[in-house]
Amino acid sequence: MARKKTIPMRQMSDNQSGVIKKVSAVGDMGRRIREMGLVPDTPIQIQGRAPLKDPVAIKVRDFILTLRNREADHILVEVEEPD
Amino acid sequence: MKKIKIALSGNPNSGKSTIFNALTGARQHIANYPGVTVEKKSGWVSHKGYNIEVVDLPGTYSLTAYSLEEIVARDFLIKEKPDVVVDIVDASNLDRNLYLTVQFKELGVPLVIALNMVDVASQRGIIVNKDSLSSLLGVPVVPTVARSNQGIQDLLDKIIEVVENGYEWRRDVISYGRDIDQGLRAIEEIIRKSGSYDKIYSPWWLALKCLEGDEQVRKLIRQDEETGRQIEEICNRIYKHTMDTLEEEPEGVIADHRYGYIAGITRKAVKRKIESRLNVSDRVDRILTNRAVGPFIMLLILYLIYEFTFWGSEAPVGWFEAFFGWLKGLVSTIIPAGLLNSLIVSGIIDGVGGVVGFVPLIMFMFFAIAIMEDTGYMARIAFMLDRLLRWFGLHGNSVMALLISGGISGGCAVPGVMATRTLKDPKERIATLLVVPFMNCGAKLPLFGMLIGAFFVRSKANMMFVFTLLSWAFALFAAKVIRVTVLRGPTTPFVMELPPYRVPTLKGLLIHTWERTWQYIKKAGTIILVISIILWAMMTFPVLSKEERRKFEEKRQELKTGFLKVPGIRNIVKDSAGLDRLDELFSRYVSLKEKAGPEVEKLDKSPLLPLIKEAYKVSKKSGAAEVKAGEGAFSGIAIAYLRYREEARKINNLEQQQRLRRTIAGRIGQMLQKITRPIGFDYRVNVALLGGFAAKEVIVSTLGTAYSLGELNPEQSEVLSSRLQKDPNWSPLLAFTLIVFSMLYVPCFATVVMIKRESSWKWAGFSIVFNLVAAYVISLAVYNTGLALGVGLAR
Incomplete structure (x- = not known):
């Protein structure tokens, strides 16, 4: 059984999936993140990163969303830890 | 109904x-x-x-x-x-x-x-x-x-x-959790009782917005002090409570519950078949936004757009030019030479025609950009370039405005400035709209083309590419300067959707293309028309005094009399009027010959033709020795005639130059010489640049007039090109400096007006001053570095 752990979205690797546990962003950034559907218990998958490794593209609720690493830092995701 | x-x-x-x-x-x-x-x-x-x-x-x-x-x-x-x-x-x-x-x-x-x-x-x-x-x-x-x-x-x-x-406006109740629901009811009650409640908004919705921290609604509520205070108190209490228990703002809690409500609905209403892990759009993205090959594909696509635009628009641009050329000819036949003729031909047709003539180029560019937008590729470009642009204080979405303004060469800054509307943050938006005029819009290209043709013949395509890169470098650098000085501030979040790739509809593409092209055309019809007339007046008045004109007329007469004394000439040309007719026919013959049209035959009936033919032949040969060897009986007369033509041209040039110096524009140009000497520009270039403020297209035609080529239209820009090439004051370095200067200096008038509309007069004024200073400083550096290193002085 793979162990589960919670990490910031920035640390996820390409193609890795997980479930959002917490969104700690507040204010304008928090609003933007939430209204695009990044709320707790939402499954996401990392699609890839831009050539300069930032922003990151993720798959969430049937669409692709991009956000910068700075924003991804505020999103905690529960992932399965590879053995 | x-x-x-x-x-x-x-x-x-x-x-x-x-x-x-x-x-x-x-x-x-x-x-x-x-x-x-x-x-x-x-x-x-x-x-x-x-x-x-x-x-x-x-x-x-x-x-x-x-x-x-x-x-x-x-x-x-x-x-x-x-x-x-x-x-x-x-x-x-x-x-x-x-x-x-x-x-x-x-x-x-x-x-x-x-x-x-x-x-x-x-x-x-x-x-x-x-x-x-x-x-x-x-x-x-x-x-x-x-x-x-x-x-x-x-x-x-x-x-x-x-x-x-019949429908009554009514709200539906969703639960946002017990704490928030209680707060909502309490606030709703307060608003309902308040005297200032205007019944436009539903009190429940106002309550919800208060809890969400909505500034617009809170301001409304605060109009009544007591109500405002009570509501603020409840909001603060709930804020503290949710932060303590859930570590989230009420706004976040509300959003979470909305999505919870949605999940409850879609769970029942949506059935999912097991989807293949990647759909087509995702698979395309694996390649197009691939970290390694994505940027190269992007450059290739931009290059193809460049090729497509210039390939596709070449013919229609030619038609427009031909049309305006014909129109000018028509006007000249109806209205005799003079001020009215000059106003219509040089003022109105040149000014407006210059702008309208580029419509096909602009249209093809906007069509290509519409394809990128409607397929969803534009969002990918923003995604790939965001990190780079952010370093310069811009935003991934700035790229669209930059491309429309001429980032690939040949756009227009007017719709470019409008495209900055997609940027949410005012600082990033203003920074973007201040630098889009640096891009190489379609109007700057004729000048670049003319100068490249004159001084960088061997590397035409390369130079265009160099200038495209330079404009990007300047724009990004300027953005950085603006963002660390007058528009300091953090960058906004880049939370953006990458829409799935779609095949665009033709109707959508055409509407997109037309909306932006119309923006460009409108500038020709309104602002440019007025400015062209003003500029024409500045370059025409005051006219030379009668006395001065008489002097030039006397010189011309003297020259004619001298020519008519050439032995044998009287057999062909009898008097001054006959000479004028010869001149006219010769010009027509040359232009027909140059176009290699069979129409040359039409001139056949004229008894002057043998001389004209001979003179043309002679003018094409270089050495005098060869001419002497020429067998025609007219050789001597032909040589004398060509010499006469050259002298006449010199007199006309002199008159034209004196005329220009005397005008308001000429005087301003001369005054500016003090400032522009260090970057190598003389008063004629200054006048042209002054004209470029109306529209950059005007620079070439004004330079043509200033270098006394008479009525110069873009068709004849090759003539100007070779004229500058022969001028001892011109060098590749000066040409390069002029290109850089005109790339950067003041946005055209239409763009300034658009910047004002999208921001304020303050920023429109700033853009004029900032761009002028930037252009001057950079040109100064370029020209003097070139001089010091001795680069680009030889032709």
Whole structure:
């Protein structure tokens, strides 16, 4: 059984999936993140990163969303830890 | 006919504009919402005895007070109370689209859902049960595929049905958790009792917005001090409570509950077949946004667009030029030479024609950009370049404005400035609109082409590429300077959707292309016309005094008399009038010959033809020795004639130059020489650059006039090109400096007006001063470095 752990979205690797546990962003950034559907218990998958490794593209609720690493830092995701 | 008003709303990329176009066809009207720069599109459609006004609200994800579009949308809904709001929901992306729907329900508007793109959804294995969705939401649902016009009639039927059944604005209650619900009820009660409550907004919705921390609503509430204080107290209490217990702001809790509510609905109404892990769009993205090859593919695509634009527009640009050339000829035959002729030909036709002549080029560029936008590739470019642009204080979305303004060469800064509207943050937006005039718009290209043709013949294509890169470098560098000085501030979040790749519809592409091209054309019809006339006047008045003109006329007569004394000439040309006729025929012969047209034969009847032919032949040969060897009996006369022509040209040049120096523009140009000497520009270049403020196209034609080529149109730019090449004051270095200067200095007048419209006079003024200073400093550096190193001095 793979162990589960919670990490910031920035640390996820390409193609890795997980479930959002917490969104700690507040204010304008928090609003933007939430209204695009990044709320707790939402499954996401990392699609890839831009050539300069930032922003990151993720798959969430049937669409692709991009956000910068700075924003991804505020999103905690529960992932399965590879053995 | 009964009149009703409906509003279309929905997320960006939900197919809203396709539905709008399908509903209204060509009967559209574009304006701005009062006081803001958000575009308001409306149109009309008749259905079942109703005349329906359709208002296309800006595409939004939400209804907060934090973006102009969202404020505009909700203000419209609340103040204008449309009879029905059609919420366009993308069936293949249901959850996020319903987030806006939920907010409409909170507001209580009469809703009809257009469940769009059901075909795409089912391809992806997403099957939405519309009846179940409708009953769960309590809103009528009509499935549509707007691209192929499916469901549009059903949608209209449903709208009429809702109107005929009568609808009361009512809100639907969702629970946001016990704490928030209690707070909501308390605030609602306070608002209802308050004397200042204006009954425009529902008190429950106002309460919700207060808890969400909505500044616009809070300001409204604070108008009544006591009410404001009470509400603030409750809000603060709840804020503290949710932060303590959930570590979230009430706003976040509310958003979470909205999505919870949506999840509850989609769980029942949506069936998913097991989808292949990657759909087509994702697979395309694996390549196009690949970290390694993505950037190269992007450069290749931009290069292809460049090729496509110039290849496609070459012929039509030629037609336009030919047309304006013909028009000028026509005017000259109707109106005798003089001030009126000059006003129409040099002032109006050259000015307006210069702008209109580039319409095909601009159109092809905008068509290519529309393809990138409508397929979804533009969003990928923004994604790939965001990190780079952010370093310079811009935003990934700035790239679109830069491309439209001429980032690939050949755009227009007027629609470019308008395209900055997609940027949310005012600082990033203003920084972007200040640097877009640095791009190589279509109007700068003739000047570049002319100078490159004169001084960099061997590396034509390379030089164009160098100047494209330079304009990007300058724009980005300038953005950085602006963002660390006058517009300091953090960058905004880049939370952006990458819409799935789609095959664009031709109709959509054409509408997109036309909207931007029209922006460009409008500048020709209005601003440019006025400015061209003013500039023409500045370059014409005051005219030379009678005395001065007589002097030149005397010189010309003297020359003619001298020529007519050449032995044997009297057999061919009898007098001064005959000489004028010879001149005219010779010019016609040369121009016909140059075009290699068979029409040369038409001149055959003239007894002057043998001399003309000989003179032409002689003029094509170089050495005098060869000429002597020429067998024709006219050789001697032909040589004398050519010599005469050269002398006459010199006199005309002198007159033209004296005339120009005397005019207002000439005087300003000479005054400016003190400043422009260090960068090598003389008064003639200054006058041309002055003209370029009206429109950059004017620079070439003004340079032509200033270098006394008479009426110069772009067709004759090769003539100017070789003229400058021979001028001892000109060098490749000077040409390079002039290109750099004209790339950077003041935006054209139309762009300045557009910058003002999109920001303020302050920024429009700033852009003039900033760009002038930047152009001068950089040109100074370029020219003097070149001089010091001795680069680019030899031809």
